[in-house]
Amino acid sequence: MAEKDEEKEKRKIKTVAKMKEIMTAYYIDAKTAGQTGKKVAWITSGGPVEPLIAMDVIPVYPENHGAMVGASKMGADLCGKAEAMGYSSDLCSYARADIACAPINGGPIGGLPRPDMLVCCNNICGTVMKWYEVQARFFKVPLFILDTPFCHTGFSAEAKRYVKGQINEYIAFLEKACGKRFDYDRIKEVGRLSVQGQRLWQEILDTAMNRPAPISAFDAFFHLALIVTLRGTQQTVDYYKMLLAEMRQRVSEGIGAVPREKYRLLWDNLPVWYRTKWLSEKFASHDACLVADTYTSAWCGALRYVDENDFLGSMAECHTRIYLNIGVDEMARQVIEMADKYDVDGIVMHSNRSCKPYSFGQYDIQRIIREQKGIPTLMIEADMVDERSFSEGQIETRIDAFIEVLKGKKS
Amino acid sequence: MKQIEECYQILKDPNGYVKRFKAESGRKVIGTFCSYAPEEIILAAGAHPFRLFGSGEKIRLAEAHLQSYCCSLVRGALEDALGGRLAFLDGVVFPHTCDSIQRLSDIWRLNVPACFHLDLILPVKLDTDGARQYMIDVLRRFRGELGEKLSVTISDEELRAAIRICNRIRAALTRIYALKGERPEILKGSVLYALVRAAMIMDRTRAASFLEEVAAEMEKESTSKAAAWPKKRIFLSGGVCNHPDIYTIIEEAGGEVVGDDFCTGSRYFSGLIDEKADPVTAIADRYLERVVCPAKHRGLTNRADHLVRLAREKQARGVIFFLLKFCDPHAFDYPYLKEALDQAGVPSMLLEVEDRLSADGQLRTRFEAFVEMI
Numbered sequence: 129m130a131e132k133d134e135e136k137e138k139r140k141i142k143t144v145a146k147m148k149e150i151m152t153a154y155y156i157d158a159k160t161a162g163q164t165g166k167k168v169a170w171i172t173s174g175g176p177v178e179p180l181i182a183m184d185v186i187p188v189y190p191e192n193h194g195a196m197v198g199a200s201k202m203g204a205d206l207c208g209k210a211e212a213m214g215y216s217s218d219l220c221s222y223a224r225a226d227i228a229c230a231p232i233n234g235g236p237i238g239g240l241p242r243p244d245m246l247v248c249c250n251n252i253c254g255t256v257m258k259w260y261e262v263q264a265r266f267f268k269v270p271l272f273i274l275d276t277p278f279c280h281t282g283f284s285a286e287a288k289r290y291v292k293g294q295i296n297e298y299i300a301f302l303e304k305a306c307g308k309r310f311d312y313d314r315i316k317e318v319g320r321l322s323v324q325g326q327r328l329w330q331e332i333l334d335t336a337m338n339r340p341a342p343i344s345a346f347d348a349f350f351h352l353a354l355i356v357t358l359r360g361t362q363q364t365v366d367y368y369k370m371l372l373a374e375m376r377q378r379v380s381e382g383i384g385a386v387p388r389e390k391y392r393l394l395w396d397n398l399p400v401w402y403r404t405k406w407l408s409e410k411f412a413s414h415d416a417c418l419v420a421d422t423y424t425s426a427w428c429g430a431l432r433y434v435d436e437n438d439f440l441g442s443m444a445e446c447h448t449r450i451y452l453n454i455g456v457d458e459m460a461r462q463v464i465e466m467a468d469k470y471d472v473d474g475i476v477m478h479s480n481r482s483c484k485p486y487s488f489g490q491y492d493i494q495r496i497i498r499e500q501k502g503i504p505t506l507m508i509e510a511d512m513v514d515e516r517s518f519s520e521g522q523i524e525t526r527i528d529a530f531i532e533v534l535k536g537k538k539s
Numbered sequence: 540m541k542q543i544e545e546c547y548q549i550l551k552d553p554n555g556y557v558k559r560f561k562a563e564s565g566r567k568v569i570g571t572f573c574s575y576a577p578e579e580i581i582l583a584a585g586a587h588p589f590r591l592f593g594s595g596e597k598i599r600l601a602e603a604h605l606q607s608y609c610c611s612l613v614r615g616a617l618e619d620a621l622g623g624r625l626a627f628l629d630g631v632v633f634p635h636t637c638d639s640i641q642r643l644s645d646i647w648r649l650n651v652p653a654c655f656h657l658d659l660i661l662p663v664k665l666d667t668d669g670a671r672q673y674m675i676d677v678l679r680r681f682r683g684e685l686g687e688k689l690s691v692t693i694s695d696e697e698l699r700a701a702i703r704i705c706n707r708i709r710a711a712l713t714r715i716y717a718l719k720g721e722r723p724e725i726l727k728g729s730v731l732y733a734l735v736r737a738a739m740i741m742d743r744t745r746a747a748s749f750l751e752e753v754a755a756e757m758e759k760e761s762t763s764k765a766a767a768w769p770k771k772r773i774f775l776s777g778g779v780c781n782h783p784d785i786y787t788i789i790e791e792a793g794g795e796v797v798g799d800d801f802c803t804g805s806r807y808f809s810g811l812i813d814e815k816a817d818p819v820t821a822i823a824d825r826y827l828e829r830v831v832c833p834a835k836h837r838g839l840t841n842r843a844d845h846l847v848r849l850a851r852e853k854q855a856r857g858v859i860f861f862l863l864k865f866c867d868p869h870a871f872d873y874p875y876l877k878e879a880l881d882q883a884g885v886p887s888m889l890l891e892v893e894d895r896l897s898a899d900g901q902l903r904t905r906f907e908a909f910v911e912m913i
């Protein structure tokens with residue numbers, strides 16, 4: 129694995145620095161909202177952020193915060209604190225970490241800025257609703273729930289009516305919380321930028337269709353932050369344009385995310401935040417690149433339902449029909465579509481104790497892939513933030529064995 | 540009471556009972572998962588609603604579909620289905636509630652092909668006009684879809700008749716619970732459990748008259764002079780209780796169960812349905828007004844307010860939380876419910892159960908310690 133420093137340097141993604149700069153500025157802005165008079169809303173990762181941007185509210189993402197907690201390896205400690213508060217160790221570790229941070233301003237950035245309101249969309253799970261209820265009681269601030277009925281086999285007309293009606297309720301909620309009228313012209317502009325950002329994000333992920341892939345899922349986990357957090361801003365569009373240009377440059381120069389890409393893999397479920405580096409090096413040492421994943425692509429999956437000329441109107445469908453809010457068979461279909469698109473040799477599934485809606489059904493998805501495509505899959509049991517659920521030896525052995533299987537298939 | 544004997548016979552082998560009932564009555568049997576499954580509509584369609592719990596068999600087949608960190612209720616039900624123990628079901632209904640049942644529905648649909656499958660994708664928040672309208676829409680759709688599957692049209696008259704039967708069951712159970720709260724010694728906790736449980740399994744028309752008889756007999760007995768009652772009054776809180784033994788253990792430890800907020804208890808029968816209103820709307824309104832399930836939203840303190848009120852009403856000395864391991868919605872609510880009880884001066888303890896109660900005396904000791912403390 130001895131890659132020369134020079135080689136390593138060439139392989140580094142240069143825009144990373146810019147990204148860090150933007151995120152730092154964003155968190156400073158959010159943390160000083162109290163002094164600048166701006167309002168802060170906490171919002172779930174699948175929630176409709178554009179109306180907040182249009183209202184000049186600073187969106188803050190506890191899930192992104194959870195990822196930071198995980199990456200700084202503070203997960204076990206904070207999760208333990210939540211357990212001492214009475215929260216079972218079987219609950220989602222994002223929720224546990226965040227709930228434990230709130231009263232003590234804990235975590236890597238000394239706690240999130242206090243919310244003026246909470247916006248929760250249950251299109252990703254039922255956990256977020258319980259979690260936001262806890263925080264609404266703690267901070268004593270209003271909570272808006274965007275309830276997006278689950279689409280086992282389709283999106284019914286009555287569900288669509290229901291969600292559409294709630295978009296209006298959401299706007300009324302914001303008008304009340306902000307004490308000003310909603311700006312319907314501004315949302316058109318924000319919506320346009322949001323769609324543009326999502327398209328760029330999709331294009332960036334698509335550069336991984338090249339061999340070697342210039343970007344891996346591990347990179348995508350990092351660069352994802354903006355499309356989640358600052359979707360609908362010019363800044364995000366500009367940043368992703370830069371990143372896309374860099375990826376295209378890498379493609380033309382044949383620079384891959386891993387030095388000798390031999391096996392192309394697809395990752396399923398959330399990252400293991402406290403072990404991204406370890407996992408990325410582990411796979412790279414086997415010349416395997418995670419060229420795509422179901423997680424970061426969820427933030428451009430709604431593009432098929434969006435109507436640029438009626439952004440607010442199409443919002444209901446975009447938020448309801450996302451990857452996690454659909455049946456297991458439809459998820460399997462989409463995974464296979466991705467496997468074909470990125471031409472992968474194998475699939476790595478993270479069975480994530482924290483995330484039941486993402487993980488239950490994985491065994492069936494695995495079976496469907498095997499039956500329909502014959503692609504080998506590896507299942508690793510872990511947790512995205514709570515490192516107590518990570519058994520290095522066991523996972524290492526399983527990865528090694530999996531690569532042997534891939535080797536056998538290739539030769 | 541002979542009715543109680545009948546109950547125990549049914550609970551000994553619910554599947555056997557329902558198979559016999561199906562053969563005798565010619566009714567189709569529809570498996571249901573949670574207290575949001577509209578039994579009234581199933582009954583009105585001429586079918587029989589049968590609540591599924593999982594028979595407690597060792598998990599082998601479900602292992603290939605659901606990870607170990609899934610609650611025993613969901614894994615157990617799937618195990619039964621895959622093991623062919625539910626082959627008598629004609630259909631199954633999945634109301635949307637928690638993330639685990641949500642995925643169980645998918646997995647069931649893909650792997651248990653023999654019976655028809657209906658999803659009831661209910662609203663999650665229950666406190667807005669839009670949600671109410673959507674709830675009504677969903678129930679209307681269900682009425683149509685179920686009718687189609689069973690090749691019947693469900694008339695308003697049939698719906699009203701079914702609502703009347705369910706109301707009779709609910710009213711009778713409400714009386715029984717009230718009497719149990721007033722005079723705990725006249726009915727054992729395990730019997731109370733058996734009565735509610737049997738009502739979810741047996742022929743509902745029979746259940747209605749049978750529970751009315753039990754209530755009448757209890758009323759008679761309660762006129763006798765109350766014996767001095769040295770036991771401490773305990774209230775149970777949680778979701779689904781699958782363990783009749785805990786009543787006995789609590790009683791032996793010197794406690795007496797005077798009420799609960801279980802879905803296999805008071806949530807099952809609380810709230811009557813308006814018999815004169817539009818039937819589907821009336822069914823929806825009961826769901827909206829009843830105390831909320833933790834997987835649903837109706838204000839920020841709905842469940843705590845309810846729990847504290849019930850505990851006070853029943854003059855409970857303490858509350859025992861009975862939670863299933865890996866059950867997220869209930870686990871999220873536990874700290875705030877406990878805090879609300881603390882503030883109301885009601886002591887509580889938490890019992891988390893994986894699938895079986897631990898056989899050793901540990902549970903007994905914990906209950907004894909708790910009862911002694913309160």
Ligand code: SF4
Nearest residue numbers: 220252253255482483
């Ligand atoms: S990790 Fe899963 S359970 Fe936790 S908030 Fe995200 S989607 Fe919900």
Ligand code: SF4
Nearest residue numbers: 573574636778802832
């Ligand atoms: S707790 Fe909720 S999901 Fe569980 S049975 Fe009761 S109503 Fe249904």
Ligand code: SF4
Nearest residue numbers: 610637639863866867
């Ligand atoms: S509400 Fe809890 S016990 Fe009931 S199915 Fe869901 S996870 Fe299991």
